[in-house]
Amino acid sequence: MQEKKSFLKQKIDWESPNKNIVPITTSIGSDGKLWIGGCSIEELVEKYNSPLYILDEITLRNSCRAYKKALEKYYPGKSLPIYASKANSSIFMSNLISSEGLGLDAVSEGELLTALKGGVPNEKIVFHGNNKSDKEIEFAVRNNVKVIVDNDYDLERLEEISTSFNHDLEIMIRFTPGIECHTHEYIRTGSFDSKFGFGIEYLNNLFDRISNTERLKLKGLHAHIGSQIFELEPHNDLGEIMVNVILDAKKFGHDIQELNVGGGLGIKYTENDDPPSIDEWVKTISTSVVKACEKNNLDLPTLMCEPGRSIVSTAGITIYKIGAFKKIPGIRTYLSVDGGMSDNPRPITYQSNYSACLVSNPLNNNSKSKYTIAGKHCESGDVLFKEIELADCNTGDLICVFGTGAYNNSMSSNYNRIPRPAALLVCDGEAEIIQKRESPSDLLKYDVLPDRFIKQN
Numbered sequence: 001m002q003e004k005k006s007f008l009k010q011k012i013d014w015e016s017p018n019k020n021i022v023p024i025t026t027s028i029g030s031d032g033k034l035w036i037g038g039c040s041i042e043e044l045v046e047k048y049n050s051p052l053y054i055l056d057e058i059t060l061r062n063s064c065r066a067y068k069k070a071l072e073k074y075y076p077g078k079s080l081p082i083y084a085s086k087a088n089s090s091i092f093m094s095n096l097i098s099s100e101g102l103g104l105d106a107v108s109e110g111e112l113l114t115a116l117k118g119g120v121p122n123e124k125i126v127f128h129g130n131n132k133s134d135k136e137i138e139f140a141v142r143n144n145v146k147v148i149v150d151n152d153y154d155l156e157r158l159e160e161i162s163t164s165f166n167h168d169l170e171i172m173i174r175f176t177p178g179i180e181c182h183t184h185e186y187i188r189t190g191s192f193d194s195k196f197g198f199g200i201e202y203l204n205n206l207f208d209r210i211s212n213t214e215r216l217k218l219k220g221l222h223a224h225i226g227s228q229i230f231e232l233e234p235h236n237d238l239g240e241i242m243v244n245v246i247l248d249a250k251k252f253g254h255d256i257q258e259l260n261v262g263g264g265l266g267i268k269y270t271e272n273d274d275p276p277s278i279d280e281w282v283k284t285i286s287t288s289v290v291k292a293c294e295k296n297n298l299d300l301p302t303l304m305c306e307p308g309r310s311i312v313s314t315a316g317i318t319i320y321k322i323g324a325f326k327k328i329p330g331i332r333t334y335l336s337v338d339g340g341m342s343d344n345p346r347p348i349t350y351q352s353n354y355s356a357c358l359v360s361n362p363l364n365n366n367s368k369s370k371y372t373i374a375g376k377h378c379e380s381g382d383v384l385f386k387e388i389e390l391a392d393c394n395t396g397d398l399i400c401v402f403g404t405g406a407y408n409n410s411m412s413s414n415y416n417r418i419p420r421p422a423a424l425l426v427c428d429g430e431a432e433i434i435q436k437r438e439s440p441s442d443l444l445k446y447d448v449l450p451d452r453f454i455k456q457n
């Protein structure tokens with residue numbers, strides 16, 4: 001029987017990193033071990049310890065460029081890819097995104113602040129949220145950031161705050177286009193039953209209301225139908241639906257100049273995943289908007305999209321060290337690592353699957369065994385892999401999990417008071433810290449013991 005080719009031997013797609021399991025610069029060194037960005041992972045762990053998040057700069061930049069290039073190729077009007085920073089927000093990511101000319105989507109004051117500190121120009125930032133606080137809105141208004149209005153309450157607050165600041169505010173409105181797509185229920189957002197956005201049937205009423213406000217200037221429309229989507233059809237439908245809404249808005253005197261079609265393009269986490277390329281995705285949405293505009297004799301609006309996962313996920317890996325083994329004869333062998341659900345909550349939250357290998361034996365040479373990889377948290381469900389085939393391994397060996405750049409660090413927690421890992425950037429044989437490792441004493445920083453308890457003890 002022919003041996004199945006390891007995912008590490010598959011041809012790398014340089015143009016569309018979301019079609020690879022591994023970062024573009026992944027290699028097997030002359031030592032037979034795993035290297036990324038020209039760096040030996042084993043050496044990085046010796047220096048920076050584990051668990052360790054690592055981002056590959058070339059993969060990140062290629063993903064950004066793929067969006068820019070495809071928009072320029074397929075969309076004759078103006079366009080701007082906007083990175084959804086919830087996927088991985090840091091001063092470094094904001095800086096890199098901005099150096100590639102992308103905009104950024106933020107959903108909290110924290111993400112906004114990070115974007116501004118990272119050097120993203122305010123005119124390229126959009127501010128989302130279904131329950132923005134007054135303080136967050138004021139922060140956005142003061143920094144002249146475009147706000148995406150999600151609901152009536154949001155609109156009321158924005159109207160009041162922009163009037164009190166005597167400040168004209170550019171807004172976009174988010175609506176639910178009624179598109180179903182096949183993805184996990186928790187990350188599906190475009191169907192009518194969603195907590196985000198105005199129902200499409202309510203839009204005419206809304207356009208009328210906005211016409212009667214003093215300071216709100218309706219610039220654009222936004223819709224996002226879900227995440228980790230492999231189908232192209234929903235985005236083809238979305239383009240046409242959005243253009244029809246431009247026509248409705250016209251009847252109320254609004255000249256919509258921007259369409260933001262959200263993000264959602266899936267990535268290849270395992271060999272069973274086959275997402276479309278960035279080029280195909282952008283082509284679909286661009287063609288659909290262009291066709292619908294031509295049909296209705298409309299000038300092309302600026303086309304924006306908001307990819308998160310497909311920009312950063314494949315660029316990221318997480319390295320863990322193996323500790324305890326527990327063999328349950330006839331059932332399974334648990335292998336426990338030094339991280340888990342606090343640095344990657346996706347398996348326990350969405351039953352997500354990943355690919356992994358041993359750093360010292362990436363191609364699984366020699367004998368193989370099946371393992372269950374457990375995290376170190378006090379929770380039976382803290383399992384990163386229910387069953388995975390790896391080369392025989394021992395305590396102290398390192399495991400590399402691929403595709404962890406998105407929604408791992410950004411969704412991490414300190415459950416069980418476990419400090420967050422450090423994050424590194426690798427490129428051309430150099431590794432640089434982009435996030436310092438937390439220590440247990442860092443976690444005490446915000447604890448307060450009221451005076452009377454201090455006296456008691």
Ligand code: LLP
Pocket residue numbers: 084086087105128187189224226227228262263264265306307308309310346350406407411
């Ligand atoms: N725009 C909006 C308004 C969004 O809500 C999202 C993701 C994006 C853009 C980016 O979508 P992407 O290109 O990353 O699919 N934590 C979940 C994913 C939640 C996605 C939330 N919204 C996960 O780990 O799978």
